[in-house]
Structure formats: structure tokens, C-alpha cells
Amino acid sequence: MKSLSLLAASLVCASAMSSAAFAQTTLTMWYHGAGNEDESNIINQIISDFNASQSDWVVEIESFPQAAYNDSVVAGALAGNLPDILDVDGPVMPNWAWSGYMQPLQIDETKIANYLPGTKGVWNGELYSIGLWDAAISLVTRQSYLDELGLRVPTLEQPWTGEEFMDALAKAKASGKFDYALDLGTAWTGEWYPYAFSPFLQSFGGDIVDRATYTTAEGVLNGDAAVEFGNWWQGLFTEGYAQATQDPADRDNGFNSGKYAFSWNGNWAALGTLDAYDDVLFLPAPDFGNGPKIGAASWQFGVSASSEHPEGASAFIEFALQDKYLAEFSNGIGLIPATASAAAMTENYKEGGPLAVFFELSEAQALVRPVTPGYVVAAKVFEKALADIANGADVQDTLDSAVDEIDADIAKNDNYGF
Amino acid sequence: MASKFTRSNSTGWMMAGPAAALMALFIVLPFLFAIGFSFTNQRLISPNPTQFVGLSNYSQLLGMSLLTLEPEKDDAGNVVREADGSATYPALRGYTRNNADYPHLDGMREWFSVTLGDSRTYVLARDVVFMKAVVNTIIFVLIVAPVQGGLALVLALLINQRLRGINFFRAIYFMPVVVSIVVVSLLWRFIYDGQSGLLNNLLGALTFGTFPRIDWLGNPSTALGAIIAMSIWQAVGFHMVIWLSGLQTISPSLYEAAAIEGASKWQTFRYVTWPGLRNTAVLVLIVITMQAFALFSQIDVMTSGGPLDSTQTIVFQAVERGYGKQDISGGSTISVILFVFVLAVSLLQRWLTREKK
Numbered sequence: 001m002k003s004l005s006l007l008a009a010s011l012v013c014a015s016a017m018s019s020a021a022f023a024q025t026t027l028t029m030w031y032h033g034a035g036n037e038d039e040s041n042i043i044n045q046i047i048s049d050f051n052a053s054q055s056d057w058v059v060e061i062e063s064f065p066q067a068a069y070n071d072s073v074v075a076g077a078l079a080g081n082l083p084d085i086l087d088v089d090g091p092v093m094p095n096w097a098w099s100g101y102m103q104p105l106q107i108d109e110t111k112i113a114n115y116l117p118g119t120k121g122v123w124n125g126e127l128y129s130i131g132l133w134d135a136a137i138s139l140v141t142r143q144s145y146l147d148e149l150g151l152r153v154p155t156l157e158q159p160w161t162g163e164e165f166m167d168a169l170a171k172a173k174a175s176g177k178f179d180y181a182l183d184l185g186t187a188w189t190g191e192w193y194p195y196a197f198s199p200f201l202q203s204f205g206g207d208i209v210d211r212a213t214y215t216t217a218e219g220v221l222n223g224d225a226a227v228e229f230g231n232w233w234q235g236l237f238t239e240g241y242a243q244a245t246q247d248p249a250d251r252d253n254g255f256n257s258g259k260y261a262f263s264w265n266g267n268w269a270a271l272g273t274l275d276a277y278d279d280v281l282f283l284p285a286p287d288f289g290n291g292p293k294i295g296a297a298s299w300q301f302g303v304s305a306s307s308e309h310p311e312g313a314s315a316f317i318e319f320a321l322q323d324k325y326l327a328e329f330s331n332g333i334g335l336i337p338a339t340a341s342a343a344a345m346t347e348n349y350k351e352g353g354p355l356a357v358f359f360e361l362s363e364a365q366a367l368v369r370p371v372t373p374g375y376v377v378a379a380k381v382f383e384k385a386l387a388d389i390a391n392g393a394d395v396q397d398t399l400d401s402a403v404d405e406i407d408a409d410i411a412k413n414d415n416y417g418f
Numbered sequence: 419m420a421s422k423f424t425r426s427n428s429t430g431w432m433m434a435g436p437a438a439a440l441m442a443l444f445i446v447l448p449f450l451f452a453i454g455f456s457f458t459n460q461r462l463i464s465p466n467p468t469q470f471v472g473l474s475n476y477s478q479l480l481g482m483s484l485l486t487l488e489p490e491k492d493d494a495g496n497v498v499r500e501a502d503g504s505a506t507y508p509a510l511r512g513y514t515r516n517n518a519d520y521p522h523l524d525g526m527r528e529w530f531s532v533t534l535g536d537s538r539t540y541v542l543a544r545d546v547v548f549m550k551a552v553v554n555t556i557i558f559v560l561i562v563a564p565v566q567g568g569l570a571l572v573l574a575l576l577i578n579q580r581l582r583g584i585n586f587f588r589a590i591y592f593m594p595v596v597v598s599i600v601v602v603s604l605l606w607r608f609i610y611d612g613q614s615g616l617l618n619n620l621l622g623a624l625t626f627g628t629f630p631r632i633d634w635l636g637n638p639s640t641a642l643g644a645i646i647a648m649s650i651w652q653a654v655g656f657h658m659v660i661w662l663s664g665l666q667t668i669s670p671s672l673y674e675a676a677a678i679e680g681a682s683k684w685q686t687f688r689y690v691t692w693p694g695l696r697n698t699a700v701l702v703l704i705v706i707t708m709q710a711f712a713l714f715s716q717i718d719v720m721t722s723g724g725p726l727d728s729t730q731t732i733v734f735q736a737v738e739r740g741y742g743k744q745d746i747s748g749g750s751t752i753s754v755i756l757f758v759f760v761l762a763v764s765l766l767q768r769w770l771t772r773e774k775k
Binding site: 098401412414 | 461462463464465510525527528546612614633635636638727742743744
């Protein structure tokens with residue numbers, strides 16, 4: 001069946017090419033999803049639909065494994081060898097735009113008016129990238145756990161306060177039923193740390209860099225709020241609520257096998273949890289004083305600066321912005337569709353669907369990571385600081401040196417144009 | 419002065435040419451670039467023009483300073499003490515951050531401190547992570563070079579016998595060398611796992627469960643040791659083969675003579691085998707030292723320099739900065755420092771192991 005449809009698709013491609021071989025211009029495209037068959041099928045479907053829908057452009061895709069994708073783009077840019085269309089992780093986009101790999105999109109703004117804010121990649125007042133989906137994080141637990149521990153169910157309107165959250169962890173630990181109260185996912189090194197944990201810092205009132213100027217981290221990453229956050233973060237490990245080093249296997253199925261009472265995890269892992277238990281709850285982030293926050297922005301599409309046919313590349317991206325494709329990505333690989341109308345077409349995110357809560361979380365709590373070219377370096381510094389604090393390093397000293405390193409990087413880059 | 423290089427050896431140059439050209443292109447040229455970049459603020463990718471910054475990359479990496487602090491005193495002039503009797507000191511932060519009286523300390527951090535009497539001397543470094551990386555690398559070299567070399571010699575002596583099935587053992591010992599270091603590192607990460615790792619299970623079974631479970635790679639006091647042990651195991655087979663080739667060049671007639679003279683096993687080793695292995699020993703020592711200084715893959719796969727910088731190494735820092743943090747000038751500077759370091763150590767080793775006339 002699959003090979004039949006593939007054959008049909010390639011026939012369509014072939015006939016489209018032969019009928020208009022002279023007028024058509026080839027657009028190249030790079031994508032990060034190699035190795036994921038469902039994802040590849042959907043993106044290939046969009047491309048063949050686009051190629052068949054008009055006679056000016058033909059898009060050709062080349063897929064990379066996600067782990068090697070960013071390096072490939074950087075290497076491609078150094079060699080002056082980028083494709084017309086590329087996809088980019090939301091927080092990395094400003095770096096690529098500033099470095100001159102990408103150019104602003106030429107798409108109709110009204111088409112994306114109702115898109116989730118996290119899906120729009122805006123840098124310097126211009127739209128550089130747009131995502132067909134977003135991702136969100138929630139505090140995963142079970143109704144039966146909350147009942148047993150005597151805890152109220154937090155809601156979007158009334159999330160847990162910091163004290164309520166710590167009380168929940170203390171009760172979960174005291175119950176003796178779990179290996180650890182909280183599964184933070186410390187096994188996932190890399191971008192997970194700033195994506196998942198910097199919202200806690202922001203809820204305390206700190207941030208990775210000062211978003212007012214984007215030229216320093218002084219005072220926001222080592223101020224009183226940040227130190228308070230650091231002490232709280234260290235406490236999670238010294239109190240024995242969470243593990244500073246975690247077995248990757250425990251991250252993958254620890255919660256589903258009853259080792260943890262709570263899990264801080266993304267929508268992409270939610271389907272597995274729903275299979276494991278029938279009373280799963282996806283709770284909003286706790287509020288540590290400055291509102292509950294979760295991260296936003298996932299992979300998005302953009303046009304490379306070296307593209308000779310930006311209008312064609314933008315036409316393809318605009319073509320992909322259809323609710324049916326948003327819904328297909330969501331159904332295929334569990335992502336949060338970028339519009340409410342697409343969400344209504346999906347199995348999981350439609351009203352009353354098992355994951356609909358993630359769409360609401362994204363709408364209500366999402367905050368993009370700092371929009372600056374320096375984010376790429378700041379994120380690594382932040383990750384190391386959190387790992388060190390979790391392992392017992394002095395909070396103030398660690399945050400001070402993180403600030404110094406981020407500030408030194410910003411200075412070395414002439415303030416990244418700010 | 420017509421040297422051997424210029425006299426009628428065009429055939430020789432043609433044969434060496436391709437390799438020499440490739441080495442110049444991929445080793446010598448990048449290294450010259452690295453030296454050049456280390457005096458600039460070159461970024462991996464940036465629209466800003468590259469600027470010459472002199473020695474600031476070096477002073478940023480190697481800058482050190484001392485600060486002696488007197489303990490805090492109360493109004494009566496008595497030293498304020500903690501409950502356990504130790505004196506308290508003013509926070510370093512007050513001196514190293516935005517203090518106009520100590521501009522030379524701005525941005526420095528405590529590397530370590532020494533307490534003499536009641537005053538405490540802090541050794542401050544501008545880049546504590548790099549200092550820790552240097553110390554870790556030196557510890558790694560100082561342990562791995564003798565232990566790996568010695569163990570390889572023991573293995574070589576063991577398999578240098580005419581026994582049935584000896585090739586089987588040779589293959590076993592050599593096997594880890596053939597497997598990619600990345601794969602070996604991944605496997606050892608499972609072995610060292612804090613909860614269900616093979617090592618913990620083994621130790622638990624041997625001691626009937628009394629041995630506490632240790633998170634070998636997650637504990638700052640065991641992480642470097644764990645990586646040292648695994649690295650020694652991984653490459654010992656390679657050096658065993660070099661020793662073995664050295665052993666087989668020793669003429670059997672020497673051993674026969676020793677046997678006729680009635681030499682004991684130890685005397686045979688001390689006066690026949692060891693002198694015969696002289697050149698091999700120099701080679702093994704220098705090769706292990708240079709490989710050990712280049713420690714990178716194990717760190718990258720197993721710990722990423724953590725926990726608490728206990729496994730940072732020089733090369734890992736060079737890659738982390740140059741590529742991870744897009745700071746090519748910083749990474750280049752580390753590479754140049756490492757080059758000078760390794761060159762000095764190799765020259766010292768050459769001098770120490772020279773033929774005494």
C-alpha cells in the first residue's frame with residue numbers, strides 16, 4: 001500500500017516535471033527529521049502536493065539526523081553552500097539570522113495571525129521563520145496519586161504556588177511509595193535544560209539574560225530572584241526529591257513504571273504515558289511568584305540568505321501553512337498544532353481530546369527563550385550552571401561566573417548588534 | 419652544503435610527496451591558522467570583522483592572582499568563629515565583582531585557598547574551569563602513562579610464550595583497541611551506571627550486598643578515576659603489541675646464555691629483557707603520554723566534563739569553546755597552549771631517556 005502511494009506520488013512528480021520542465025526552477029530544502037519515517041512521509045507529502053499545485057517551482061528535500069543538523073547548517077554556511085529552504089530550532093533562529101544565513105520571510109501576515117505566539121520566529125521586528133507546530137511541557141501525574149496524597153488539582157486559572165508544589169513533593173517523598181518524588185529529566189542534557197528549566201527561573205523573577213537590553217545577564221541571572229531560584233533548585237536534589245544524574249532509561253519509562261510521583265515532561269512523551277495509565281493528569285507549571293511559565297518554540301521553517309529564489313521558498317512555506325498539514329504533523333508525531341482550527345481537526349488536541357490541555361498550556365503560559373543571537377552560548381552556560389548547582393556547587397558563585405561568561409561572550413560579539 | 423634532502427632523491431620526494439602535501443594541508447596549515455587565530459577574536463560564525471586582540475586570549479585563560487583575607491572581627495576585635503571553631507571570612511564576591519579598589523581581580527574566581535594561622539590566602543584564577551582541566555589532564559597523564567605502560571608489558575610477557583591457544587588471548591587483549599572509543603565509552607557508561615550498572619551489581623554480589631551503590635560517573639570523587647580505569651583498559655592492548663614486537667627482537671641466544679649462567683627469572687628480566695626493550699620503552703612512554711594529553715572522546719560521551727568540572731580536560735575545553743560556544747579564538751588558544759605543553763613534556767622525556775655516553 002505504502003509503496004503504491006509512493007509510486008503514485010513519484011509519478012505525479014515525474015509527470016509534473018515533464019509537463020513543465022522548462023519553466024520550473026528547483027528549490028533545495030534541508031530538514032532535521034531523518035530517521036523518523038512518519039515525519040518524513042508527512043513532509044514528503046507536503047512537498048509533492050506543492051510541486052503538483054503549481055508549475056513554477058520544484059522543491060527537493062534532503063533530510064539530516066537531528067543531532068547533526070545544526071552542525072551541518074553551520075558547516076554549509078561556512079562553505080557558502082546552503083539550500084533555499086531550511087528548518088531551524090526556534091531559539092537558534094536569531095543566531096542564524098544575525099550571522100547572515102537567513103532572510104526575512106515574504107509571506108502574508110494575515111495567514112499566521114491566529115498562530116500560537118511560540119511558532120513565530122521574529123527577530124529585529126521581522127518574521128524570519130514560522131512553525132507548523134509548537135511544543136509544551138506539563139507536570140505529569142495521576143489523579144490517584146493526588147487523591148492518595150491529599151492534594152488539590154491545580155488548574156490553569158489557579159496553578160499550584162511554589163509552596164504547594166514543594167508540599168506535594170514532600171508528601172510524595174514521605175509516602176515512601178516512589179523512588180523519587182520528581183522526574184525532572186536531568187538525563188536529557190543539552191537544550192532540554194534551558195528549555196525545561198529556565199521557565200522556573202523566569203517564574204521566580206530572573207532570566208538568562210536581561211531582555212530589556214540583551215547586552216548583559218548581570219542582575220537577572222545572579223540577582224536575588226535568581227539566587228532564590230538556585231537555592232530552590234539545589235534543594236530539590238539535597239532534599240532527595242530528584243536526581244542530579246539520571247539513568248536515561250528512567251527518564252524514558254520511570255514515571256510509567258511507578259518510580260516517580262511527578263514528571264516534568266513534554267507533550268511528545270504524553271501518548272506513552274496515556275497508554276500506561278488511565279488517570280493521567282497534565283498539570284500546569286507551578287507559580288513561584290511571577291506567574292507560571294513554560295518554554296515555547298520548536299522547529300520552524302525559514303529561507304536562507306543565499307537563496308536566489310526567496311519568493312519561491314516563501315511560496316512553499318506559505319503553502320505548508322494549511323490546517324490539514326498542521327493536523328497531519330500533530331496526528332503523525334504528536335506535536336501541538338499551531339492554530340486552534342487545526343487543533344480541532346486532530347485526534348489528540350481537539351476539544352476534549354486527551355492532549356488538548358497542552359494547547360491551552362501553550363496559549364496561557366508559554367514564554368519564548370531569549371530572542372538574541374547570543375542565546376546559543378548563553379544556553380550552554382546556563383546548562384552547565386544548573387548541572388553544577390544540582391551537584392552541590394555554591395549557588396551565588398556559580399551564577400556569578402555564568403553571568404561573567406555570558407557577558408564576556410556578548411562583549412566579544414559587539415553586543416550582537418543590540 | 420648539499421644535504422641528503424636536495425641530492426638526487428627526486429624519487430624519494432615523489433613517494434613522500436602526496437603524504438607530505440596532505441599532512442601540510444590538514445595538520446600543519448590548520449595549526450598555523452590556530453596560532454594566528456589565538457591572537458584575534460575570531461568567531462566560528464559572525465558578521466563582525468575579526469580583530470587583532472594581542473595576548474588577551476592568553477591572559478584570559480592563564481590569568482591568576484593571590485588575595486589574602488583576614489578573618490572577620492567583631493567590635494571587640496575578636497575573630498568571629500563558626501560553631502565548629504573555624505574563622506569566618508568576608509565574601510570573595512565583594513572583591514571580585516565591581517570593586518573599584520581591586521580592578522585586577524574583577525571577574526576572577528576562587529580556584530583553591532590555603533589557610534595559614536587565621537588569615538586565608540585565596541588563589542584566584544580568571545578561568546577556573548580551564549585550570550581544573552589542566553590539573554585533571556595532568557593527573558590523567560601521570561596515572562595512565564606508567565600504569566598502562568606497565569600493565570601492557572605484563573600482558574606482553576604473559577602472551578610471549580609458546581602455549582596452545584595463545585593467539586586466543588592475544589586477540590582478547592587486543593579487541594578493545596579495534597572497537598571505536600565512542601562505542602566503548604557508551605558501553606562503559608552502562609557498566610558504571612549508578613543504579614543497575616554491571617560494576618555495582620558485581621561489587622554488590624561479591625560483598626553480599628554490603629557494598630553501597632556508587633554513581634561512578636555522577637560523583638565528583640569517582641568520575642575521573644572511573645574514566646582513567648576505562649581508558650587504561652581500552653588502549654592497553656595496543657601498547658601490549660608494541661612491547662611484544664620489542665620482546666621478539668631480543669635474540670634467543672641471550673636467554674640461552676643467561677640460562678647457562680644460572681640466572682634467575684628476575685635476573686633474566688632485569689639484565690636481558692629490560693635492556694633489550696630500551697627503545698621500545700621510550701616509544702611506548704612517549705606515545706601514551708601524547709595520547710593521554712589528547713583525552714577527549716571518553717569525556718564527551720561519558721560526562722561532558724561534569725560533575726562539578728571533575729572530568730574537564732584540555733582538549734574537551736578546546737572543542738567545547740571552539741565549536742560549542744563558537745569561540746574559535748578561545749579554542750585555538752587552548753590548542754596552542756596544549757601544543758607547547760606536550761612539546762615541552764616530550765622534549766623532557768627525550769632528554770631523560772637519552773643514551774648516556
